[in-house]
Amino acid sequence: MLGTIISSQEAIALEEKFGAHNYHPLPVVLSKGEGVFLWDVDGKRYYDFLSAYSAVNQGHCHPRILQALFDQAKELTLTSRAFYNDKLGVAEKYVCELFCYEKALFMNSGAEANETAIKLARKWGYTRKGIPDNKAIIVAVRQNFHGRTTGVISASSESSAREGFGPFLPGFEIVDYDDVQVLERALAHPHVCALWIEPIQGEAGVYVPAEGYLRRAADICRKNNVLLMVDEIQTGIARTGKNLACDYENVRPDILILGKALSGGVFPISLVLANDDIMLVIKPGEHGSTFGGNPLAAVVCMEALAVVKDEKLAENAYRLGFIFRDRMTELMKRTHLITKVRGKGLLNAIVINDSPESGTAWNICLALAKRGLLAKPTHGNIIRLAPPLVITEDQIHECCDIIEHCILSYSK
Ligand code: PLP
Secondary structure (H helix, E strand, O other), X not given: OOOOOOOHHHHHHHHHHHOOOOOOOOOOOEEEEEEOEXXXXXXXXXXXXXXXXXXXXXXXXXXXXXXXXXXXXXXXXXXXXXXXXXXXXXXXXXHHHHHOOOEEEEEOOHHHHHXXXXXXXXXXXXXXXXXXXXXXXXXXXXXXXXXXXXXXXXXXXXXHHHXXXXXXXXXXXXXXXXXXXXXXXXXXXXXXXXXXXXXXXXOOOOEOOOOOHHHHHHHHHHHOOOEEEEEOOOOOOOOOOOOXXXXXXXXXXXXXXXXXXXXXXXXXXXXXXXXXXXXXXXXXXXXXXXXXXXXXXXXXXXHHHHHHHHOOHHHHHHHHHHHHHHHHHHHHHHOOOEEEEEEEOOEEEEEEOOOOOOOHHHHHHHXXXXXXXXXXXXXXXXXXXXXXXXXXXXXXHHHHHHHHHHHHOOOO
């Protein structure tokens, strides 16, 4: 059974029967990836316009990242943090120097990194800011997405993320995104230890806040002795056309949270970065993870980040992002089906002119898949378009042609 080639129908039936029904995938069964392309079990080739939710910025199965993985896997994969290993410190130095922080804490999933950030912010609040015990408040924003753990969803405003999963963790206040007035009020409360924010809300549908919002938010945090805790799990590692989306406004978060493309999609690696005065509030035995900081992750992460730099992926995403949005904006003028085009770099979305329940965006994605491009709706009527950052200008144009054809020939 293991390794046997199965048909699409068999693969889907197996997942349906034996897998939990916690996702609703498009009916495409993928078996191979390389660069910007994916292939299904029948050998049909697709452009990947989801990039595993921006985990595969470096392209599928990048040879340098795979080589680093294989080489290290033959030597040592996991020791736990009960002992030192010869790769973790090297990787910690690498990421600290790259992102300009004093300390790094490796975890695995994005949600775990966010949980780590919550603990850091709270402990900092009690031990440094002098917030009374158990009174710390983290200000989060509406429509955030930081993962699926019970702690993280306690700060969610989405009923699909929360319903049936309570009781929730106390200590969060939710305010409107992209509104500096509410931040002025909320962050002034003396029990607030952190503002927790995405520079662009990816899962919510690629919401880009007004220019200057992040800068103002950082200033209000500083004024109130509140930590700025930025989740760049989806926007980071060159996705939006800069190394970090925060770079657009010269903002340096007090706590930076990274994940996804840290491994180029090879396996889960996440990371929290902060300076000593924040990171060292956590003492031995107070936080950790068996797999966090394993030598395989350390080596893969360094190689994945080196690829981003060597292949100038931020520059490519920046340049091609304009071409892509220009083409989509032109298309919007020719159809009533698109009401908005938005994004930065190669994290973009089009908003479909129909209700989230209508199925129109889903059907457009099915039509796109038929013509060899994979994308998925978010929130019903928004289609996120985020290819691997190794995509070329010619390929971007070819993909815009596919999208244009599907939208213009779409009928219910
Ligand atoms: N934070 C952001 C901004 C994300 O986009 C995601 C995943 O989409 C997460 C956190 C959660 O990451 P993970 O699925 O690795 O737990």
